[in-house]
Amino acid sequence: MKKPISRRKFLKGTLGGAAVTVGLPFLEIFLNANGNALASGLPIPKRFGTWFWGLGMNREIFVPKTVGAGFDLPEEMASLAPVRDHINVFSNFDTTTDGRPNICHYTGWVVLRCGTAPSDRSDLAGQSVDVMMAEAIGRGTPFRQIDVNATGDARDTHSFRGRNAYNVPETSPVAFYQRIFGPQFQDPNSPTFTPNPKIMAEKSVLSGVIEQTASLNKALGADDRARLDQYFTGLRDMENQLAYFLEKPEPRPACHAPGAITEEMPLGLDAELIAERHKLMSQILVMALACDQTRVFNMTYSNSFAATVKKGHEKSHHTETHEELVDPELGYQPMVSWYTRRSMEAWSYFVQQLANFPEGDGTLLDNALVYAHSDQSFAKVHSLEGIPMFTAGSAGGRIKTGLHIDGQRSPGTRLPFTLMRVLDLDIDAWGSGANRATNDIADILV
Amino acid sequence: MAAQNRTEPTVFGKAGGAALGVFLLCGLVPLSGESGEVNGSIGLVISYLNLALYQTPDGKEECPEGFHHTQNDNFMAQFPTEEARETMLKKYIYYTHRGPNGEDVFYHPTVIQDPLPLRDIQGSTGLGIDLDGRVDSDDFNSPTGKTGIDNQIYRVVGCIPGLRNGGTIDGSLKTEIRASHKMRMLVEITGIDDFQNDDQVTVSMYRGLDGIEVAPDNTLVPFRSQRIDYVEGQRYIHQLSGRLEDGVLKTEPKDVMVPMYGPFNIQRDIVLRDARFELNLTDTGAEGFLGGYFDIENWYGSFAKIWGAHFNADVTGWSGPATYAGLYRFADAYPDDEGRNTAISGAYKLEFVRAFVIHDPAKENTGRTVAAESSHD
């Protein structure tokens, strides 16, 4: 019987820093003289991702007092010290309900993901920003985008293609590992490449069956026709995925398929457990990026109603935001802040994972752009004003980092708008009504 | 083609609760759904057992000279030169074979005297039960102010590091108690009219058959059901009479047998004479003592068999001849014809969680035999 590699061993062995060290010969062979492109002339791919945490922050101890470079790190984001120069902090940007009701824990993140305030809890106008990015930069990899979370609950996602059409996230490290690094994985650095005849046969059968069923009964309502079309789109994506595995992949010196993960994690939302799940999922994700299995991702650390709990403490994060007293001496809700600090530690960890991963003559983070935000600013009253946002990475030197930007109450949608333009999406405006963004956040542009 | 057909077990209905009928669920009407007390009874399953040893964290108070001299210490003292040791080992092969004719001194503790003295407990603080109703000069006082505590075995073995908190023996007992049913002591208190004060209750001891469940916080989950081991566990079945005083169970003395197992399935049961419980009952369990007189040959035989073989004595920190001699030196009960005491007072520290004891009337009707019926006052 194959001995499963323990989770801990995996953490230590493959990603802790040691195993990512890539032998120099690889670098020399695969990179051009400047180190900023692969030897084949293809540029190192651009990546876009999001990172979400629920229930905002306490303004007084979160928002830096100084703007611009060298900003201070108030206590609630103190854990970001190691990554301060890799990130930007965006405060005082507004998100509005645009005359619609404030749908608690929903309106805020929906606006920041698709630019339009929802009118009810199932309303999602258009696609989320990551889906738009995936259309633009996600092609040419087996997985157009990858969505993961640290809660273990498949309902916790912030990526969607429209009403009722959430992208289902990976919740299990074992399943996630299997999906990316399972038997079909093609090591891009393998010196030889022979198309797998099994995948060839598999693909031709799948294509045949798609053809067989393409002329299904069309006596359907428009909605059902659309769903059937969606299904065929998915099947064609599957076909493309198989096709991708039949082509010789570009070498990716930083790519090392990690050892198999076979140990499932327990259920639950205890903060320690979430932190561990977040670490594991992040590490697989980072390797998936390094191996160019995907270029677009979403990570949900906690959902917008964050039910994160502290072991032995009877109230969850969300419950505490509403029920905990403001400590008169501290001036904030201590337990709520405890939960926020755990979120920031995870965000810091996530950025460090990308920042410490060598790629080309820099790091994975240098070639990535991550957009992080929450659903509220002050969760006690479901406030949408000044929902905290971050970016991490410079998208290959296209944006500055290490800045604190004061939005002066302009629309928060300006940030995703700017990021899409940075990654060459041809748009002049984004969002609707009062949340419509037309101005880049010029301070971060190079 | 296999049709899916998942059937569920036969239930109620015509069978009329037949499945339940096999087992008498100790009583009919619960007094309180919350506390899990069934018809004036309380069931308990063991979660911890070791000798009752009063101990300070570094042992300086009760063992001022240090812990026991080990087998190796005594070996080195007995054969002080390299040459002497080589000669002995060449002849008798193993370092515990220190007897004049190569006897293993753990199994033959009288063939020599250990060269190093026994380090017995100093001081007067101790745990356990006042067995004889007297306050003697060598009795202990508990940290909470109980006086007259009879626990002379503590004097002899209290400075053996393996027996102390976190020691090898202590750890082994914890493991054995959880790992299987071998040491799964059940205590059932029945005939309770008042859970605080009742001058007449019956206490039954059994060995359980079923697994326990460990909660994530490493405690045992209470209120699980345990069947009685009527076959192999017959010798552990005893009935005692007792009373409740302010929620504390106290029983009348009676000889009992306590299952005792060590690693590698080594079994040496313990006979405790005039045994009696003193247990503080809580909503979810109980803690306290089972006190009585250890038959010295039985106790030493068990201890040496489990913890004296090979290098176990060095792992756990003791030596056979000194300990054996110490037991007789401090023995305080059951004198033989020549007036020499053959038993020594002592107590087990016990912890229990609540459980339901499931009886099988068919097996109880076959007649219960109790290991030892004699009592002593």
Add this chain to the structure above:
Amino acid sequence: MISRAFIVRGALAVCLIAVMAVVGYGIYYSNRPPAVYQGPPTVKLISQPQYANTVAYIFGDDIEVPPQFPPVAREDGLLSLGYANTAITPVVVERFYRYGQSVAEQVLGPDRRSYFVPCTPASVKTADGECARDFIVPIGRLLYRRTLSSDEVAAYVDLANTAATQLQDFYQGLSYVLSAMMASPEFVFIWDRLEDDPDNPGQVRLDAYSKASRLSFFFWNSTPDDQLLNAAETGQIHTEEGVRRQVERLVGSPRLKQSIRAFFADMLMFDHFENLAKDSVIYPAYGPGVSGDAAEQSLRTITHHLVDNLGDYRDLFTTRETFLTNTLAALYRVPVEPSREFVPHEFAEDSHRDGLLTQVAFLSLHSHPGRSSPTLRGKGLRESLLCQEVPRPPPNVDFSNFEDAAGDFKTARERLVRHSSDPACANCHKITDPIGLGFENFDGAGQFRAREGGALIDASGELDGIPFADASALGEAVKQHPGTTECVVSRLLANAINRPNRAEDVAVIDDLLGDFAQHGYRITDLMRSIALSEAFFAVAEPSPDVATVARAD
């Protein structure tokens, strides 16, 4: 005729009597067929239990199927309706493809292939069209729920032959065909197909195979078996007698329990157990295995009461007959015969465990990880068992009222008094809390407690005018509540015909309710009534509406 809206609004015991008096006859004895709304045909994504039941029926229940599928949104209280509407993102298709692949690998792997392939190929290293056909024809019929056309069979055999030749492996080729068939929309969706109705020129009806599927998924939550497909092929299923014969066969089968389990697991929101964990410090007895056991206990209670005993549905809320494991029994603090399996158990009369709502499943599901929640329990009861909708909290709640003495509240009732003293909160919390407080004798893990924070718990309250003293009496009140029976009737109907209830369904529901009452509120009879009602197969041409779902690309 009592309108549905009136019952829900009025919610008085009086209504029940009125309903029973007015509709005291069964609908299929009635000379007055209700005007039936004809819904659009549906294309429904197969659910995890349906997939698992289908695979188990075709290939045996030792074939592993993933225990969880991608989540869908609950609609009108039922996931099963969500399956008829959910959009399909590419990642979902990828998952279904992989599920099918896994099944195919198991079925055609070396251990089982000889059992499922009814012939021996000429050589395992070459194509054998005849043998492939022998496998594809019967399996395809059960997977696609219809007989495959000869063109289809020929195409699939061709694909198997090509792959077998490419790989020099007969079984591998067949395996790819099976996995691709299981990724086909023909299998992954349960289709309503229409044809012209010869009895009503100008109108359409469900075709015979669609009727077979509708019956089979309603009664067995699984693919139609050979006999149903035969009844479809011969057209018997279009006759009243043919349907009646099939319904009797389906309702009498042990597989009925599959459907009852799935329906109640859905209605009671047991999918939430997939992610339920309790704080191990606060509730050490609620370990990782408990939530699964708890759900299973309630489902066994339900199927035992409704199917084995043919019991009155309303008695589910008072029955003390159930099944326990030793682990669950520890939470209930009752003795059982220790076993890894479930054993029958009858709670004692004064055990406080009367009915489904006092079982660990309901109580722990509608609680926080570290404490009970009268609000969640009240909401859970109203929404899942009485079909009432509880409004969401207003956006800008002022929680400052809680601050004054938050630390001094001993019991949940004291805490929640705040809700009712604040008008902004009171409107919704008066719907949930007074009934949720009835369960306060049970902590967040469902364990009984007489006190909280040292104070004696007052579990009294009222349910829509029916006062109760504690959870046991609340169970009695739910039993008496007219919404209880109406809710299960309307949900079961929606589940049967794959669409939410509409205003036009009132007459059908009222007739079914009358029939339900007349048959002693037996679920099996209700299911029979639904299947034999005119509403069951009623469909119309879909309206050419503009699509409202997102396109995937």
